[in-house]
Amino acid sequence: MRKPLAIALVASAGVVSLLTVSTTSASADPATVPVGDRPTAVDVAADGKAYVVNTAAGSVSVIKGTSVTATVPVGKGPSDVVVNDTTNRVYVTNADDGTVSVIDGASDTVKTTITVGPRPAAVDADEKTNLVYVGSAQDGSVSVVDGNTDALRVTVPGSGQGVAGAAVNSDTLRVYFSNIYADRLEVFDGKAFVGTTVAGKAPAGIAVHRATNSVWVANSAIHHMTILDGATGQEKGRVLLRSAGSSVVVHEESNTIYTNGGPNGVVEIDGASGKIVNEFPLGINPGEVAVDSGKTTVYATDPLHDRVYLIPRP
Known part of the structure; x- marks a missing residue:
């Protein structure tokens, strides 16, 4: 039997110690690739193609190597993107028109468009169950999309406060949504909200390491x-940074x-x-970050x- 999540989750037991941080600067010579207007979110497929959401342009730039190989028109105000490598489909949330665009990774064209909850802003996919979870920036509701049929299964009401990020742990069947207004994560079990966890001030990006069940x-x-x-x-710990972060992978x-x-990097x-x-100093404050499966870029x-x-990574 799967051990249920303990939802006492209001404060950590005892004092949380800061993890020791040792910093070493690394010299990197990054390439730059021009894309569309106001690129925000990015995700990388197993075949090495990167999908970049251009929020102001209403498009997705597809990068292979150091070139843009396709520009895919999507909905209004695209905000987040996730690749499902099991199906080779790419899901893009369009916050301004309440839809998700589904891109066929083979042809890099929009396969279908799904109407979901209001202002969809955060998305992640469970590649084991082939379900896609979409969080609303308006009311925190979660729309569950069937990745086999690309049809909406259900929209589950949220807390009434919008969410900013999403992350799936396919081993535990938990989905985490960051409530940027209440300084917490909303915990979803695929069917319903099952509790909340504490976080820092204005949590945004979330990522899961499945092997250690760390969020x-x-x-x-x-x-x-x-x-x-x-x-x-x-x-269970904190990592001090030189600047506040909004994205993590x-x-x-x-x-x-x-x-x-x-x-600045x-x-x-x-x-x-x-x-x-x-x-990796870049001289700018980056938007979202992503890494390929081989950890080369x-x-x-x-x-x-x-x-x-x-x-580039060695």
């Missing part, structure tokens, strides 16, 4: 990341974490020790200059 939270109004124990929902195989919480963290091991969007940085 990493980028707190956009404070200079630390929160690390939660997915089994108990309690805080986990490389599952190596337990490496990347965030935009550097002063991207930070790399060893997930096992909680130590910062690299900083980290992607960082630059919304002010309409480009994406490609940071």
Whole structure:
């Protein structure tokens, strides 16, 4: 029997110690790729293609190598993107028209458009169950999309407060949504909300390391990341950053974490020790970050200059 999540989840037991942070700067020579107007979100497919949401342009730029190979028109005000490598489909939330665009990863064209809850802003996919979870920036509701049929199954009412980020742990069947207004995560079990967890000030980006059942939270109004124990929902550590981060991604195989919480770039963290091991100065405050499955390239969007940085990893 699967152990249920403990939902006492109001405060961590005892005092949470800050993890020791050791910083070493890394010299990187990133490439830059021009994309559409105001690139924000990004995700990378298993075949190495990166999908970049251009919020102001209402499009998605597809990057292969260091070139844009396609520009895909989507809905109004696209805000987030996730790749489902099981089906080779890409899901893009369109906040301004209440829809999700489904892109066929083989042809890089829109396959269908799904009407979901109001102002969809955050999305993640469970590649084991082939379900896609969409969180609302208006009322925190969650729309569940069947990835086999690309049809809406249900929209579950939320807390009434909008969410900013989403992350699935397919091993525990838990989905986490960041409530940026209440400084907490809303915990969803695929059918209903089952509790909340504490987080830092204005949590935004979320990522899960499945092997350790750790939830990493980028707190956009404070200079630390929160690390939660997915089994108990309690805080088990923090990583001090030089700048507040709003995006975080986990490389599952190596337990490496990347965030935009550097002063002018991207930070790399060893997930096992909680130590910062690299900083990649870009001279800008990046938008979202992503990493490919081989951990050869980290992607960082630059919304002010309409480009994406490609940071090489050894």
